[in-house]
Amino acid sequence: MFLFQDEFSGARQEWDAMIGAAVEFRRTLHANPELSWREHKTAAAIRSALDALQIPWRACAETGTIGLLAPHAAGRRIALRADIDALPIDEKSGREWSSQNDGVMHACGHDGHAASLMATAVWLKQFEDQLPGPVSLLYQPAEEGGHGAKRMIEDGALEAVDVIFGWHNWPAIPFGKAVCPDGAVMAGNGTFRITLAGKGGHASQPEACRDPVLAASAVTLALQQIVSRRMAPQSAIVVSVTSINAPGGDTIIPETATLGGGIRLARAGDREVVNALISDIAEKTAATYGVIASVEHFPRYDATVNEPAAASQMRAALKAELGVDWTSAETPLPIMASEDFSYYLKEKPGAFALIGAGDGDPHHHVSCHNPEYDFNDRLIPVVAKLFARLAGLPEQAIPHADTSNGALS
Structure with missing residues (x-):
C-alpha cells in the first residue's frame, strides 16, 4: 500500500508521535519516487493525508495540491511551499526505504520537503483557531527543470497569498545551521x-x-x-x-x-x-x-531573490529554532544551484532558506543529485516548527527544542 491509511488523523496528537508519522510518510514517498509531471501517486498520498486531517484542498497544476487552513482568519495570508518530484537517477544509498522504481530517485530531498510540510499541516490543524491568518500549503510538482512553480502560479496558487516562504535542505551546510540573506540566495x-x-x-x-x-x-x-x-x-x-x-x-x-x-x-x-x-x-x-x-x-530559472522584510522574519524564526549561532557564515552566497521558487518571489514578497543537513551521516553529507544521497529526517521537526512560527502560531503552541516526550513546554 502506498500510504498507511491511518498515518495521519484529525485527532490531537503528541509532537513525537506526529514526527514519527511524518518520518514514515517521508520514507514511503522516498520508496515510491515519481518524475516531474508524473507525481500521480505522490499527489494521491498527499491528498489522502489532507483528507484524514480534514484539511480542504484543491488540485493545482495537475499533480500539485493546495491545502488551506484558517480560511476565514483576518490576518496576513501566507503560503508555505514544498516540492514533490524526483530525479532520473538509479539509487545507490542502500537504505531500507530505497526507491522501488528503477531509474528514479528522490535524490534532492523533495520527499523530505513534502513530509515536513505535512508535519506542519498536522500541527497547525490542531491549533487552527489560533492562526492569525489563512495558511496555504503548496505541494508543488516539477521543480526539477519542469517550471512547476510557474504552472502553479498560472493556476491561481498565489491569488489569495500576501507572502510566501520556502526552503531546501543543504548537505554542505552543517545540521543546526542555515542561510537566509536579503537578496539572492540561489542563482x-x-x-x-x-x-x-x-x-x-x-x-x-x-x-x-x-x-x-x-x-x-x-x-x-x-x-x-x-x-x-x-x-x-x-x-x-x-x-x-x-x-x-x-x-x-x-x-x-x-x-x-x-x-x-x-x-x-x-x-x-x-x-x-x-x-x-x-x-x-x-x-x-x-x-x-x-x-x-x-x-x-x-x-531555465531566474535567481531566487529574497524580499528583505520576509527574509528578516524567516531569520528570526530560524534563530528561535536553531539558536543565536544559527547562521552558516562559511557558506558563500548566492549558492550557484537554482530553484524555481524564484517564480513565486517575482510575484509576491517572500523568502527562501537553505537549512543544513550535514550531521556526520555519509548519506546526509553527499550533495543533492548524488545516487547515495538521502534526506536527513532530523530536519522534519526543525522545519515544522519553523513554518509554525512563520504562520503566526503562538510560541506556547510550539514545542521547545529540548522537548523529549512530545508535551508542550
Missing part, C-alpha cells in the same frame, strides 16, 4: 547547445577535412574566458561545458560535434550578456577552424 540558470558543422573524412588526410572535434576543443577552452576576462570579478557567474558529443571512429573525422553546457548567474541582467558572449565566442572561434557554429540558448 539563476540556463543551458546552451553548440552544434559545430565541419567536413568529415579520413584521419590520414586532415587537410581535406574541417575538423569539428578540434574546433569543439578550442571553443570549450575559449568559453572559460567569459568569467575570467569578460565579466567583472565581483560577478557571481559560472559557465560550464558539460558534454562533447562527436561520434566518429578511430580513423574517422566526423562531420559534426555538439557541445552542451550551462550557466549560473545571480543577476537577471547578466543572462543576456553571457548568452551573447557564448554565441560570439563560439561562432568566431569555430570560424578559425573552418567550422560553422550554431548556438541555441535555453533559459
